[in-house]
Amino acid sequence: MTYPTAPPTSQGDERTPGGAILMDGNRLRDEIVSELATTIVAAGSPSVCLATVLVGDDAPSQRYVRNKHLQAAKAGMVSRNEVLPADAGQTRVEQIVSALAADPNVHGILVQSPLPAGYDEEAVLRLIPAVKDVDGLTSESMGRLVRGLPGLVGCTPLGVMRLLERHAVPTRGRRAVVIGRSMLVGLPLSLLLARKGVDATVTIAHSRSVDLVDLCRDADIVVGAVGQPGLITAAHVKPGAAVVDVGISRTEAGIVGDVDFDAVQAVAGHITPMPGGTGPMTIACLLENTLTAARLQGVLPA
Ligand code: NAP
Numbered sequence: 036m037t038y039p040t041a042p043p044t045s046q047g048d049e050r051t052p053g054g055a056i057l058m059d060g061n062r063l064r065d066e067i068v069s070e071l072a073t074t075i076v077a078a079g080s081p082s083v084c085l086a087t088v089l090v091g092d093d094a095p096s097q098r099y100v101r102n103k104h105l106q107a108a109k110a111g112m113v114s115r116n117e118v119l120p121a122d123a124g125q126t127r128v129e130q131i132v133s134a135l136a137a138d139p140n141v142h143g144i145l146v147q148s149p150l151p152a153g154y155d156e157e158a159v160l161r162l163i164p165a166v167k168d169v170d171g172l173t174s175e176s177m178g179r180l181v182r183g184l185p186g187l188v189g190c191t192p193l194g195v196m197r198l199l200e201r202h203a204v205p206t207r208g209r210r211a212v213v214i215g216r217s218m219l220v221g222l223p224l225s226l227l228l229a230r231k232g233v234d235a236t237v238t239i240a241h242s243r244s245v246d247l248v249d250l251c252r253d254a255d256i257v258v259g260a261v262g263q264p265g266l267i268t269a270a271h272v273k274p275g276a277a278v279v280d281v282g283i284s285r286t287e288a289g290i291v292g293d294v295d296f297d298a299v300q301a302v303a304g305h306i307t308p309m310p311g312g313t314g315p316m317t318i319a320c321l322l323e324n325t326l327t328a329a330r331l332q333g334v335l336p337a
Contacts, residue, residue: 052301053301053303059311060198060314071323083329084112086115086116087100087115087145089116090146125155132163146163160174170189171193188227195316196233197316210256213239214240214258251272256277259280265291266294268298268299269302277303278294280293294307
């Protein structure tokens with residue numbers, strides 16, 4: 036990346052040409068992965084195992100899973116990848132997930148989404164015990180989040196929270212707008228921002244929301260979790276606001292986010308790059324969740 040030109044902050048964070056602090060997900064992922072490795076070594080290097088289940092040959096899914104295993108190794112974890120052809124069938128996928136659920140040597144299970152057409156994803160998720168649900172997607176994990184109980188939280192929303200925390204972006208009493216209300220990103224992130232202790236006042240926007248500019252321009256934190264290139268423009272952003280880009284769209288120009296980065300960086304106080312922002316943090320938080328899962332299963336001290 037070549038765009039940061041302004042002097043870095045006292046914490047060494049890069050700034051964009053417009054002066055916004057760049058919330059660098061690659062850098063924070065590396066810090067988190069290194070901390071996880073240190074924690075595992077300090078606990079006597081127990082075997083902490085993440086298992087992924089990949090069905091079909093979707094190229095981005097294959098790439099995501101490869102990256103997860105690469106980073107797991109850097110964190111000092113063991114990982115297992117169950118790869119099945121697209122036509123393996125519901126029964127076979129359920130058998131594999133049930134076996135992983137019953138295996139005491141496996142601490143975290145991630146079924147790479149989306150499964151090919153025709154699979155019942157909910158039925159597969161139901162087989163993952165809450166203590167191994169490192170993706171935080173099962174009904175029990177989501178229910179615990181809603182009820183404010185301890186549990187495993189979705190990796191992408193958790194990654195956004197880690198970026199805000201790392202850069203000391205204030206949340207208490209601040210206004211946040213989360214654009215997108217999916218179970219994967221928007222909804223859990225809204226709950227995390229509104230949680231006691233985080234204390235943001237959260238607006239959830241979606242495809243039926245009217246006048247997005249109006250909704251966003253008073254916000255201190257704006258998160259795009261839509262998948263529509265350039266949806267968030269400078270007009271949406273209050274000067275000094277923190278802007279987080281979760282959306283991923285593959286275009287001829289490469290991967291682009293929901294945020295018009297060049298225009299918004301001139302107005303925002305903090306901004307994530309795309310790529311290099313929320314994506315790497317999703318993987319970091321998957322591994323953080325795997326360590327939490329191992330603790331819940333007594334592999335490391337709580
Ligand atoms: P999703 O299930 O398709 O949800 C998209 C959300 O955006 C929906 O709530 C939808 O509203 C809303 N939306 C669509 N058009 C809109 C518009 N014009 N204005 C306002 N809201 C609009 O997608 P998802 O799984 O949440 O993922 C969202 C994006 O994040 C995708 O691009 C995905 O690839 C990306 N992603 C990135 C990461 C990462 O690590 N960075 C991880 C996961 C996903 P309705 O509910 O009304 O349909």
